[in-house]
Amino acid sequence: MAISNVAVAQVATGTADPASAPHSVVGRKTAKKKRVIGVGGWILRIALTVLFLFPILFMFVSSLKPDQQIFGDLSSIAAFLPIGNISMDNYAAVFDRVPAARFLVNSIGISAITVVAGILVNSLAAFALSRMRVRGKTVILTLIIATLIVPFETLALPLVWWVNQLPSFELTEFGFLFTKGWIDTYQVQIIPFIANAFSIYLFHQYFESIPKELDEAARMDGAGWFRIYRQVVMPLSGPAIATVAILTFLPAWNSYLWPLMVVQTEELRPVMVGVQYFFQLNVSWGEVMAYSTLITLPVVALFIAFQRSFVNSIASSGVKG
Numbered sequence: 001m002a003i004s005n006v007a008v009a010q011v012a013t014g015t016a017d018p019a020s021a022p023h024s025v026v027g028r029k030t031a032k033k034k035r036v037i038g039v040g041g042w043i044l045r046i047a048l049t050v051l052f053l054f055p056i057l058f059m060f061v062s063s064l065k066p067d068q069q070i071f072g073d074l075s076s077i078a079a080f081l082p083i084g085n086i087s088m089d090n091y092a093a094v095f096d097r098v099p100a101a102r103f104l105v106n107s108i109g110i111s112a113i114t115v116v117a118g119i120l121v122n123s124l125a126a127f128a129l130s131r132m133r134v135r136g137k138t139v140i141l142t143l144i145i146a147t148l149i150v151p152f153e154t155l156a157l158p159l160v161w162w163v164n165q166l167p168s169f170e171l172t173e174f175g176f177l178f179t180k181g182w183i184d185t186y187q188v189q190i191i192p193f194i195a196n197a198f199s200i201y202l203f204h205q206y207f208e209s210i211p212k213e214l215d216e217a218a219r220m221d222g223a224g225w226f227r228i229y230r231q232v233v234m235p236l237s238g239p240a241i242a243t244v245a246i247l248t249f250l251p252a253w254n255s256y257l258w259p260l261m262v263v264q265t266e267e268l269r270p271v272m273v274g275v276q277y278f279f280q281l282n283v284s285w286g287e288v289m290a291y292s293t294l295i296t297l298p299v300v301a302l303f304i305a306f307q308r309s310f311v312n313s314i315a316s317s318g319v320k321g
Helices: 002-013 025-062 067-072 089-097 100-131 137-149 152-163 197-208 213-220 225-236 238-253 257-262 272-279 285-317
Strands: 167-172 175-180
Touching: 025 285, 067 285, 089 100, 089 285, 100 137, 100 197, 100 225, 100 238, 100 272, 100 285, 137 197, 152 257, 197 238, 213 225, 225 238, 238 285, 257 272, 272 285
Parallel strands: none
Antiparallel strands: 167 175
Protein backbone atom coordinates (compact mmCIF):
# COMPACT_ATOMS: atom_id res chain seq x y z
CA MET A 1 0.00 0.00 0.00
CA ALA A 2 2.89 2.32 0.74
CA ILE A 3 4.38 1.77 -2.68
CA SER A 4 1.02 2.44 -4.28
CA ASN A 5 0.62 5.70 -2.35
CA VAL A 6 4.06 6.85 -3.39
CA ALA A 7 3.27 6.06 -7.02
CA VAL A 8 -0.02 7.95 -6.84
CA ALA A 9 1.73 10.91 -5.21
CA GLN A 10 4.35 10.96 -7.99
CA VAL A 11 1.65 10.91 -10.62
CA ALA A 12 -0.30 13.67 -8.87
CA THR A 13 2.75 15.95 -8.59
CA GLY A 14 3.82 15.29 -12.18
CA THR A 15 7.11 13.63 -11.19
CA ALA A 16 6.25 10.30 -12.80
CA ASP A 17 4.52 9.08 -15.93
CA PRO A 18 1.14 7.51 -15.08
CA ALA A 19 1.84 4.60 -17.43
CA SER A 20 5.21 3.96 -15.74
CA ALA A 21 3.68 3.45 -12.29
CA PRO A 22 2.78 -0.25 -12.31
CA HIS A 23 0.97 -0.20 -8.97
CA SER A 24 -1.08 2.95 -9.64
CA VAL A 25 -4.64 2.89 -10.90
CA VAL A 26 -3.60 4.36 -14.27
CA GLY A 27 -0.69 1.94 -14.53
CA ARG A 28 -2.91 -1.06 -13.88
CA LYS A 29 -5.44 0.12 -16.46
CA THR A 30 -2.68 0.64 -19.05
CA ALA A 31 -1.18 -2.79 -18.38
CA LYS A 32 -4.62 -4.41 -18.59
CA LYS A 33 -5.35 -2.63 -21.86
CA LYS A 34 -2.05 -3.83 -23.33
CA ARG A 35 -2.82 -7.41 -22.28
CA VAL A 36 -6.27 -7.25 -23.87
CA ILE A 37 -4.81 -5.87 -27.11
CA GLY A 38 -2.11 -8.53 -27.09
CA VAL A 39 -4.60 -11.36 -26.56
CA GLY A 40 -6.92 -9.91 -29.20
CA GLY A 41 -4.05 -9.68 -31.66
CA TRP A 42 -3.14 -13.33 -31.14
CA ILE A 43 -6.77 -14.43 -31.52
CA LEU A 44 -7.01 -12.49 -34.80
CA ARG A 45 -3.76 -14.02 -36.08
CA ILE A 46 -4.89 -17.54 -35.21
CA ALA A 47 -8.28 -16.98 -36.84
CA LEU A 48 -6.71 -15.69 -40.05
CA THR A 49 -4.20 -18.57 -40.09
CA VAL A 50 -6.97 -21.14 -39.73
CA LEU A 51 -9.02 -19.39 -42.42
CA PHE A 52 -6.20 -19.44 -44.95
CA LEU A 53 -5.11 -22.98 -44.05
CA PHE A 54 -8.55 -24.53 -44.65
CA PRO A 55 -8.22 -24.76 -48.48
CA ILE A 56 -4.68 -26.20 -48.24
CA LEU A 57 -5.74 -28.67 -45.55
CA PHE A 58 -8.79 -29.73 -47.58
CA MET A 59 -6.61 -30.20 -50.68
CA PHE A 60 -4.06 -32.36 -48.86
CA VAL A 61 -6.61 -34.48 -47.00
CA SER A 62 -8.67 -35.00 -50.17
CA SER A 63 -5.57 -36.16 -52.04
CA LEU A 64 -5.48 -39.17 -49.70
CA LYS A 65 -9.11 -40.22 -50.28
CA PRO A 66 -11.02 -41.84 -53.16
CA ASP A 67 -13.56 -39.70 -55.00
CA GLN A 68 -16.59 -41.31 -53.33
CA GLN A 69 -15.30 -40.49 -49.88
CA ILE A 70 -14.35 -36.92 -50.89
CA PHE A 71 -17.94 -36.15 -51.91
CA GLY A 72 -19.35 -38.08 -48.95
CA ASP A 73 -17.33 -36.03 -46.44
CA LEU A 74 -18.17 -32.62 -47.90
CA SER A 75 -21.10 -32.07 -45.54
CA SER A 76 -19.11 -32.66 -42.34
CA ILE A 77 -15.85 -31.78 -40.62
CA ALA A 78 -14.50 -35.10 -41.92
CA ALA A 79 -13.64 -33.25 -45.14
CA PHE A 80 -10.69 -31.71 -43.26
CA LEU A 81 -9.63 -34.85 -41.37
CA PRO A 82 -7.47 -37.73 -42.69
CA ILE A 83 -9.93 -40.45 -41.67
CA GLY A 84 -11.58 -43.26 -43.55
CA ASN A 85 -10.07 -44.96 -46.59
CA ILE A 86 -6.67 -43.21 -46.57
CA SER A 87 -3.94 -44.19 -49.05
CA MET A 88 -1.31 -42.83 -51.43
CA ASP A 89 -3.03 -44.31 -54.49
CA ASN A 90 -3.89 -40.90 -55.94
CA TYR A 91 -0.23 -39.87 -55.92
CA ALA A 92 0.78 -43.06 -57.71
CA ALA A 93 -2.01 -42.50 -60.25
CA VAL A 94 -0.78 -38.96 -60.93
CA PHE A 95 2.56 -40.23 -62.20
CA ASP A 96 0.80 -42.89 -64.27
CA ARG A 97 -1.59 -40.41 -65.88
CA VAL A 98 0.81 -37.54 -66.70
CA PRO A 99 4.60 -37.14 -66.87
CA ALA A 100 4.46 -35.26 -63.55
CA ALA A 101 8.15 -35.78 -62.77
CA ARG A 102 9.14 -34.21 -66.09
CA PHE A 103 6.79 -31.28 -65.54
CA LEU A 104 8.21 -30.71 -62.05
CA VAL A 105 11.80 -30.78 -63.31
CA ASN A 106 10.92 -28.34 -66.11
CA SER A 107 9.25 -25.89 -63.75
CA ILE A 108 12.02 -26.10 -61.16
CA GLY A 109 14.65 -25.42 -63.81
CA ILE A 110 12.72 -22.63 -65.53
CA SER A 111 11.83 -20.94 -62.22
CA ALA A 112 15.35 -21.25 -60.77
CA ILE A 113 17.03 -19.75 -63.84
CA THR A 114 14.45 -16.97 -64.04
CA VAL A 115 14.98 -16.12 -60.36
CA VAL A 116 18.79 -16.08 -60.52
CA ALA A 117 18.94 -14.13 -63.78
CA GLY A 118 16.18 -11.79 -62.59
CA ILE A 119 18.01 -10.94 -59.37
CA LEU A 120 21.19 -10.16 -61.31
CA VAL A 121 19.62 -8.09 -64.11
CA ASN A 122 17.10 -6.20 -62.01
CA SER A 123 19.54 -5.41 -59.21
CA LEU A 124 22.08 -4.09 -61.71
CA ALA A 125 19.46 -1.83 -63.28
CA ALA A 126 18.32 -0.62 -59.86
CA PHE A 127 21.92 -0.04 -58.76
CA ALA A 128 22.59 2.16 -61.78
CA LEU A 129 19.45 4.21 -61.15
CA SER A 130 20.07 4.49 -57.42
CA ARG A 131 23.81 4.91 -56.96
CA MET A 132 25.26 6.16 -60.25
CA ARG A 133 24.87 9.61 -61.76
CA VAL A 134 22.58 8.90 -64.68
CA ARG A 135 20.96 11.79 -66.56
CA GLY A 136 17.19 11.55 -66.50
CA LYS A 137 17.14 8.55 -64.16
CA THR A 138 13.94 9.79 -62.49
CA VAL A 139 12.17 9.75 -65.87
CA ILE A 140 13.61 6.32 -66.63
CA LEU A 141 12.41 4.92 -63.30
CA THR A 142 8.97 6.47 -63.85
CA LEU A 143 8.68 4.84 -67.28
CA ILE A 144 9.76 1.50 -65.84
CA ILE A 145 7.12 1.70 -63.11
CA ALA A 146 4.51 2.80 -65.66
CA THR A 147 4.85 -0.54 -67.45
CA LEU A 148 3.23 -2.20 -64.42
CA ILE A 149 -0.19 -0.92 -65.50
CA VAL A 150 -0.03 -2.81 -68.80
CA PRO A 151 -1.57 -6.31 -68.39
CA PHE A 152 0.39 -9.22 -69.78
CA GLU A 153 -2.57 -10.37 -71.87
CA THR A 154 -2.21 -7.17 -73.90
CA LEU A 155 1.42 -7.96 -74.72
CA ALA A 156 1.09 -11.71 -75.19
CA LEU A 157 0.26 -11.83 -78.91
CA PRO A 158 2.86 -9.20 -79.99
CA LEU A 159 5.41 -11.00 -77.82
CA VAL A 160 4.66 -14.30 -79.54
CA TRP A 161 5.41 -12.66 -82.90
CA TRP A 162 8.66 -11.12 -81.67
CA VAL A 163 10.06 -14.27 -80.09
CA ASN A 164 9.25 -16.12 -83.31
CA GLN A 165 11.56 -13.71 -85.19
CA LEU A 166 14.57 -14.18 -82.92
CA PRO A 167 17.51 -16.36 -83.99
CA SER A 168 17.99 -19.69 -82.30
CA PHE A 169 20.55 -22.45 -82.51
CA GLU A 170 20.91 -26.05 -81.41
CA LEU A 171 23.84 -28.40 -81.14
CA THR A 172 23.68 -31.35 -83.56
CA GLU A 173 26.13 -34.04 -84.56
CA PHE A 174 27.21 -31.80 -87.45
CA GLY A 175 27.79 -28.73 -85.26
CA PHE A 176 25.63 -25.70 -84.46
CA LEU A 177 22.43 -25.40 -86.46
CA PHE A 178 21.03 -21.87 -86.63
CA THR A 179 17.27 -21.48 -87.03
CA LYS A 180 14.66 -18.77 -86.62
CA GLY A 181 12.19 -18.55 -83.76
CA TRP A 182 12.05 -19.48 -80.09
CA ILE A 183 8.69 -21.22 -80.19
CA ASP A 184 8.69 -24.56 -78.36
CA THR A 185 11.95 -23.98 -76.46
CA TYR A 186 13.04 -23.47 -72.87
CA GLN A 187 14.41 -19.97 -73.47
CA VAL A 188 11.02 -18.65 -74.59
CA GLN A 189 9.72 -19.52 -71.10
CA ILE A 190 12.64 -17.78 -69.33
CA ILE A 191 14.17 -14.79 -71.13
CA PRO A 192 11.02 -12.64 -71.64
CA PHE A 193 10.42 -12.65 -67.87
CA ILE A 194 13.89 -11.93 -66.51
CA ALA A 195 13.55 -8.13 -66.48
CA ASN A 196 10.75 -7.07 -64.16
CA ALA A 197 9.62 -3.53 -63.37
CA PHE A 198 8.49 -4.25 -59.83
CA SER A 199 11.74 -6.02 -58.97
CA ILE A 200 13.72 -3.03 -60.24
CA TYR A 201 11.56 -0.68 -58.17
CA LEU A 202 11.91 -2.83 -55.05
CA PHE A 203 15.69 -3.06 -55.40
CA HIS A 204 15.89 0.69 -56.08
CA GLN A 205 13.93 1.55 -52.95
CA TYR A 206 16.06 -0.76 -50.82
CA PHE A 207 19.32 0.55 -52.25
CA GLU A 208 18.19 4.08 -51.40
CA SER A 209 18.10 3.08 -47.72
CA ILE A 210 21.78 2.04 -47.78
CA PRO A 211 24.07 5.01 -46.87
CA LYS A 212 25.91 6.32 -49.91
CA GLU A 213 28.87 7.15 -47.67
CA LEU A 214 29.78 3.47 -48.02
CA ASP A 215 30.17 4.00 -51.78
CA GLU A 216 32.46 6.98 -51.21
CA ALA A 217 34.60 5.02 -48.77
CA ALA A 218 34.89 2.14 -51.22
CA ARG A 219 35.81 4.47 -54.08
CA MET A 220 38.54 6.00 -51.94
CA ASP A 221 39.96 2.48 -51.63
CA GLY A 222 40.00 2.18 -55.42
CA ALA A 223 36.81 0.17 -55.89
CA GLY A 224 34.86 0.53 -59.13
CA TRP A 225 31.11 0.57 -59.50
CA PHE A 226 30.78 -3.15 -60.08
CA ARG A 227 32.91 -3.95 -57.05
CA ILE A 228 30.76 -1.60 -54.93
CA TYR A 229 27.68 -3.38 -56.26
CA ARG A 230 29.14 -6.83 -55.57
CA GLN A 231 30.93 -6.31 -52.27
CA VAL A 232 29.08 -3.40 -50.60
CA VAL A 233 25.48 -3.04 -51.74
CA MET A 234 24.37 -6.60 -52.49
CA PRO A 235 25.67 -8.15 -49.22
CA LEU A 236 23.50 -5.61 -47.36
CA SER A 237 20.41 -6.33 -49.46
CA GLY A 238 19.48 -9.80 -48.24
CA PRO A 239 15.82 -8.99 -47.47
CA ALA A 240 15.33 -7.37 -50.89
CA ILE A 241 16.96 -10.32 -52.63
CA ALA A 242 14.71 -12.78 -50.77
CA THR A 243 11.60 -10.76 -51.63
CA VAL A 244 12.50 -10.49 -55.32
CA ALA A 245 13.26 -14.22 -55.35
CA ILE A 246 9.78 -15.03 -54.02
CA LEU A 247 7.98 -12.54 -56.26
CA THR A 248 9.87 -13.81 -59.32
CA PHE A 249 9.46 -17.48 -58.47
CA LEU A 250 5.68 -17.32 -58.00
CA PRO A 251 4.69 -16.12 -61.51
CA ALA A 252 7.35 -18.33 -63.10
CA TRP A 253 6.02 -21.38 -61.25
CA ASN A 254 2.36 -20.49 -61.83
CA SER A 255 2.78 -19.64 -65.51
CA TYR A 256 -0.03 -21.17 -67.57
CA LEU A 257 -1.19 -18.90 -70.41
CA TRP A 258 2.25 -18.24 -71.90
CA PRO A 259 3.45 -21.89 -72.03
CA LEU A 260 0.08 -22.86 -73.46
CA MET A 261 0.68 -20.40 -76.32
CA VAL A 262 4.33 -21.10 -77.13
CA VAL A 263 5.03 -24.72 -76.09
CA GLN A 264 3.68 -27.70 -78.00
CA THR A 265 6.14 -30.44 -77.04
CA GLU A 266 5.09 -32.34 -73.92
CA GLU A 267 8.68 -32.71 -72.70
CA LEU A 268 9.02 -28.91 -72.41
CA ARG A 269 5.80 -28.14 -70.55
CA PRO A 270 5.71 -26.81 -66.96
CA VAL A 271 3.56 -28.11 -64.11
CA MET A 272 0.62 -25.75 -64.52
CA VAL A 273 -0.06 -26.89 -68.06
CA GLY A 274 -0.24 -30.42 -66.67
CA VAL A 275 -3.42 -29.56 -64.76
CA GLN A 276 -5.49 -29.70 -67.96
CA TYR A 277 -4.54 -33.37 -68.44
CA PHE A 278 -6.84 -34.33 -65.55
CA PHE A 279 -9.93 -32.76 -67.15
CA GLN A 280 -9.70 -34.32 -70.60
CA LEU A 281 -11.50 -37.65 -70.03
CA ASN A 282 -12.68 -39.04 -66.70
CA VAL A 283 -12.07 -36.48 -63.98
CA SER A 284 -10.65 -37.97 -60.77
CA TRP A 285 -10.78 -35.31 -58.08
CA GLY A 286 -8.51 -37.28 -55.79
CA GLU A 287 -5.81 -37.21 -58.48
CA VAL A 288 -6.44 -33.51 -59.09
CA MET A 289 -5.92 -32.82 -55.39
CA ALA A 290 -2.79 -34.98 -55.30
CA TYR A 291 -1.29 -33.16 -58.29
CA SER A 292 -2.24 -29.80 -56.79
CA THR A 293 -0.51 -30.77 -53.55
CA LEU A 294 2.66 -31.72 -55.40
CA ILE A 295 2.87 -28.41 -57.24
CA THR A 296 2.01 -26.40 -54.11
CA LEU A 297 4.73 -27.83 -51.87
CA PRO A 298 7.69 -26.01 -53.52
CA VAL A 299 5.91 -22.64 -53.20
CA VAL A 300 5.09 -23.19 -49.52
CA ALA A 301 8.65 -24.38 -48.79
CA LEU A 302 10.16 -21.33 -50.50
CA PHE A 303 7.95 -18.90 -48.60
CA ILE A 304 8.64 -20.57 -45.24
CA ALA A 305 12.38 -20.43 -45.93
CA PHE A 306 12.37 -16.71 -46.80
CA GLN A 307 9.37 -15.36 -44.88
CA ARG A 308 11.44 -13.38 -42.34
CA SER A 309 13.48 -11.68 -45.06
CA PHE A 310 10.30 -11.09 -47.08
CA VAL A 311 8.59 -9.28 -44.19
CA ASN A 312 11.72 -7.27 -43.37
CA SER A 313 12.09 -6.13 -46.97
CA ILE A 314 8.46 -5.04 -47.28
CA ALA A 315 8.71 -3.17 -43.97
CA SER A 316 11.95 -1.39 -44.88
CA SER A 317 11.54 -0.65 -48.56
CA GLY A 318 7.96 -1.28 -49.64
CA VAL A 319 6.55 1.72 -47.79
CA LYS A 320 9.01 4.26 -49.16
CA GLY A 321 7.85 6.84 -51.64
